[in-house]
Amino acid sequence: MNDTSRASFDYDVIIVGSGIAGGLVAAQLGRANKRVLVLEAGDPVSTNINAEMDRFYRAAAKVPESPYTPELFKDPATVPAGRPTVLSLSNSEDWRDPSKSYLIQTGTVPFSSTYERTGGGTAVHWLGTSLRLLPNDFKMDQYELSWAKWPNDINYASLEEWYHKAEEEIGVSGSKDEQSFVKDMFFSKDYPMPAIPQSLIDQFIGTAISGMRLWETDLKVRSTPAARNSQPFKQRRTCAGNTNCIPICPIQAKYDPTITLRDAQATGHVDFLYRTVASRICVKNQQVTGIEYLRYGEDGKQKEKGKKTAWKYVIAANAIETPRLLLLSAGKGVPNGVANSSGQVGRNLMDHPMYVPWGLLPQSRFPYRGPLSTSGIEDLRDGKFRKDRAAFRIEIGNEGWNFAIGGDPNVTTVDLVNGLNNSLVNPNYDALFGDALVTRLRDVLTRQFRLGFLVEQEPDKNNRVTLSEKHKDGLGLPRPEVYYSLSDYTIRGLAAAKKTADAIFARLNASEYTRIPEKEDPTAIELPPNEAGRRERIRFMGAGHIMGTYRMGDDRNTSVVNSDQRSWDHDNLYLIGSGVFPTSATANPTLTLAALCLRTAEKINNELGKR
Amino acid sequence: MTEITRRALIAGATATAAAAVFGSVLISPSSLIAQPSPAAGVDPDKDAKLQFKALSGTLTGIHPDILVPNVDPFGMNAEVFAKAKAADANTLQTILSKFSGTAGSPPKTVAQILAEDAKDESAKFLMRSITLAWYLGAWYAPQELKKNSYAAKDPLHNYYSTRRYSKEVLIPFDVISANAYTNSVVWRVAQAHPMGYSNLQFGYWGQEPPEAEMFTKPLPKDPPDTDTQKADSK
Numbered sequence: 001m002n003d004t005s006r007a008s009f010d011y012d013v014i015i016v017g018s019g020i021a022g023g024l025v026a027a028q029l030g031r032a033n034k035r036v037l038v039l040e041a042g043d044p045v046s047t048n049i050n051a052e053m054d055r056f057y058r059a060a061a062k063v064p065e066s067p068y069t070p071e072l073f074k075d076p077a078t079v080p081a082g083r084p085t086v087l088s089l090s091n092s093e094d095w096r097d098p099s100k101s102y103l104i105q106t107g108t109v110p111f112s113s114t115y116e117r118t119g120g121g122t123a124v125h126w127l128g129t130s131l132r133l134l135p136n137d138f139k140m141d142q143y144e145l146s147w148a149k150w151p152n153d154i155n156y157a158s159l160e161e162w163y164h165k166a167e168e169e170i171g172v173s174g175s176k177d178e179q180s181f182v183k184d185m186f187f188s189k190d191y192p193m194p195a196i197p198q199s200l201i202d203q204f205i206g207t208a209i210s211g212m213r214l215w216e217t218d219l220k221v222r223s224t225p226a227a228r229n230s231q232p233f234k235q236r237r238t239c240a241g242n243t244n245c246i247p248i249c250p251i252q253a254k255y256d257p258t259i260t261l262r263d264a265q266a267t268g269h270v271d272f273l274y275r276t277v278a279s280r281i282c283v284k285n286q287q288v289t290g291i292e293y294l295r296y297g298e299d300g301k302q303k304e305k306g307k308k309t310a311w312k313y314v315i316a317a318n319a320i321e322t323p324r325l326l327l328l329s330a331g332k333g334v335p336n337g338v339a340n341s342s343g344q345v346g347r348n349l350m351d352h353p354m355y356v357p358w359g360l361l362p363q364s365r366f367p368y369r370g371p372l373s374t375s376g377i378e379d380l381r382d383g384k385f386r387k388d389r390a391a392f393r394i395e396i397g398n399e400g401w402n403f404a405i406g407g408d409p410n411v412t413t414v415d416l417v418n419g420l421n422n423s424l425v426n427p428n429y430d431a432l433f434g435d436a437l438v439t440r441l442r443d444v445l446t447r448q449f450r451l452g453f454l455v456e457q458e459p460d461k462n463n464r465v466t467l468s469e470k471h472k473d474g475l476g477l478p479r480p481e482v483y484y485s486l487s488d489y490t491i492r493g494l495a496a497a498k499k500t501a502d503a504i505f506a507r508l509n510a511s512e513y514t515r516i517p518e519k520e521d522p523t524a525i526e527l528p529p530n531e532a533g534r535r536e537r538i539r540f541m542g543a544g545h546i547m548g549t550y551r552m553g554d555d556r557n558t559s560v561v562n563s564d565q566r567s568w569d570h571d572n573l574y575l576i577g578s579g580v581f582p583t584s585a586t587a588n589p590t591l592t593l594a595a596l597c598l599r600t601a602e603k604i605n606n607e608l609g610k611r
Numbered sequence: 612m613t614e615i616t617r618r619a620l621i622a623g624a625t626a627t628a629a630a631a632v633f634g635s636v637l638i639s640p641s642s643l644i645a646q647p648s649p650a651a652g653v654d655p656d657k658d659a660k661l662q663f664k665a666l667s668g669t670l671t672g673i674h675p676d677i678l679v680p681n682v683d684p685f686g687m688n689a690e691v692f693a694k695a696k697a698a699d700a701n702t703l704q705t706i707l708s709k710f711s712g713t714a715g716s717p718p719k720t721v722a723q724i725l726a727e728d729a730k731d732e733s734a735k736f737l738m739r740s741i742t743l744a745w746y747l748g749a750w751y752a753p754q755e756l757k758k759n760s761y762a763a764k765d766p767l768h769n770y771y772s773t774r775r776y777s778k779e780v781l782i783p784f785d786v787i788s789a790n791a792y793t794n795s796v797v798w799r800v801a802q803a804h805p806m807g808y809s810n811l812q813f814g815y816w817g818q819e820p821p822e823a824e825m826f827t828k829p830l831p832k833d834p835p836d837t838d839t840q841k842a843d844s845k
Contacts, residue, residue: 248807
């Protein structure tokens with residue numbers, strides 16, 4: 001294709017999705033003077049963060065979506081760009097009710113993670129944790145598992161420079177010494193900023209577990225690398241510990257993708273169309289020839305249909321909306337959907353099923369202070385045990401029982417004022433006021449803590465995103481249907497998490513308050529019998545880490561994209577984001593997807609050439 | 612690490628309070644504007660609000676001068692008072708008259724008010740609503756608290772209470788305003804700050820917070836500046 005034909009296109013590159021993946025590629029290409037159009041299904045980035053803060057302050061349920069528009073409490077069939085929300089997923093039976101839940105769920109357990117469709121995407125409310133995958137995470141075949149392989153040229157050594165570039169781009173604070181804890185884990189350069197200080201809770205747990213050994217591994221509390229400023233960085237402030245990374249940092253000391261969108265826009269080469277839902281990828285002779293879209297107004301009503309063309313196309317709409325768009329685009333020459341000759345589009349949906357135990361420490365260690373998490377126990381992310389059961393990392397929370405119980409300090413306060421016991425700290429149903437209330441509440445609140453075990457999920461082809469035949473969104477497009485379940489391998493990982501949690505709680509001399517779910521609770525998991533022959537029941541939660549569904553590989557028959565995130569079927573189409581992950585590992589996916597996106601942006605830019 | 616003296620903390624807390632004034636105005640001007648403005652400078656509820664301040668101090672266990680500083684840029688007292696009055700003006704008036712005492716009748720304690728209210732319980736649940744409004748910046752209607760208080764002993768309630776955000780157990784409530792959230796006092800009891808609203812500085816979370824009483828009682832008057840005196844005597 002020569003330059004004459006290239007000039008006949010509307011843009012050099014069209015990107016669907018303005019989240020961290022699409023934003024990073026847009027900014028890189030814009031900096032290289034390439035003409036880019038970004039289509040975003042949701043609202044524009046707010047011009048004033050105070051509007052989002054005000055919405056958050058006034059929200060009764062301060063869930064991840066609370067600061068962001070539109071506020072969704074209506075039938076998803078009427079919403080132009082719907083999304084799953086915490087409230088619709090967590091609320092008893094609502095997860096199977098299409099009039100409440102945007103996702104049509106048909107699995108054995110709920111897919112409990114949510115996403116945003118808004119300028120900046122889901123990482124507007126990410127935690128900021130920026131762990132690299134471990135070298136062995138790319139080589140799971142060594143554990144005799146018949147899992148899909150990462151491409152040969154994607155491994156820790158080949159990605160290391162891209163990890164560092166991603167850490168520079170988004171601004172990560174960390175300690176390479178603390179993170180070099182497994183064989184072959186090397187850091188060619190320091191993190192851009194020093195590590196974030198550890199909280200009092202981190203320090204307490206670190207001291208208490210010193211010398212503790214589990215699963216043939218020594219445990220240690222390590223500061224978590226995070227995209228959070230430990231010093232002024234790229235014209236953004238130092239973290240002031242607002243304890244609100246999720247859902248929104250009021251001072252943007254935590255990186256979020258709106259920062260990259262601003263950078264992209266400042267290049268003068270990147271255009272944005274908001275409230276614009278890509279509805280079809282047009283394909284002719286196995287080349288993508290355009291993106292059709294539907295635009296809607298602030299009132300949610302459709303006002304325009306359109307089509308734009310480019311030389312290359314990038315779909316960055318997350319691991320549920322990207323396969324949805326690929327499947328929506330089925331037609332002549334692509335009967336099973338775009339990029340789907342392998343039949344793998346939509347399959348192998350993964351998350352990090354999360355076990356969250358909570359309790360009271362034996363002394364006040366003052367939660368509700370500092371970033372939501374500043375440390376973790378990473379040593380159990382790899383080991384021989386991966387032959388038999390899933391690995392996990394352990395996150396230490398600084399937000400008391402806020403996340404664990406679903407809304408503290410409200411739950412505990414209402415219990416102690418109104419004589420209830422939803423928190424389990426008030427078994428006598430005391431109703432207190434005055435000094436007695438202060439004393440009791442202080443004793444509980446200042447000792448609260450929680451852990452979070454993020455478990456690697458075995459890829460399973462049956463965990464799958466398809467199109468609903470019956471249910472449509474407000475624009476008349478079929479909604480995503482999700483089948484989700486947890487394999488025995490994954491559940492054995494959850495069982496190991498429970499066992500580890502019990503051992504750590506004992507070591508801390510902590511009192512546990514974790515609720516045991518009722519059998520009928522949709523998020524309840526029956527664990528295999530423990531050493532005493534007893535079957536325990538725990539609740540799992542979603543981690544918000546949506547992965548798989550258009551995985552990368554070296555074989556076009558078993559994967560959707562190659563190691564450049566380029567479609568095997570259409571060589572001017574790229575599918576980027578954590579949907580390309582063949583396996584989930586245990587780190588949150590954002591840093592790895594960012595590294596892969598910067599690598600792909602360079603490939604696209606090289607192909608486009610200089611202009 | 613620099614030793615943190617009580618004096619430094621007091622100075623820091625004062626600076627924090629000053630910063631909070633401006634922070635609040637900047638973040639939520641609408642909530643301040645929305646307060647009822649007294650007609651022609653006369654607030655018919657002026658005395659009742661003073662009584663309400665004292666009652667609120669007793670109910671919350673937080674010193675009234677923390678809840679309502681002499682120079683009060685937050686207006687939280689007016690907001691909570693307005694909610695209580697709108698919910699049940701008669702009961703509120705009864706509580707305030709008993710608590711403050713009237714001519715010929717000495718003030719009563721909250722315990723005495725509760726004892727006299729045992730049958731109809733309207734004072735009990737309105738006082739709980741007021742307490743929660745200060746603690747959480749949110750309004751839990753008295754009738755909802757009453758309904759849920761008894762439902763809590765129902766086995767079905769316990770069944771549902773294991774689920775997060777369960778509609779079956781969550782008592783409906785509204786955040787009174789952004790201002791009410793950022794000034795709610797539960798965070799003081801936790802020796803912390805409202806999530807999403809901190810005037811503290813980088814790294815504070817790695818150090819012990821100021822002692823508990825500094826969050827719930829007025830600061831003592833400035834001690835004599837001994838450093839300055841020493842410098843002067845040289």
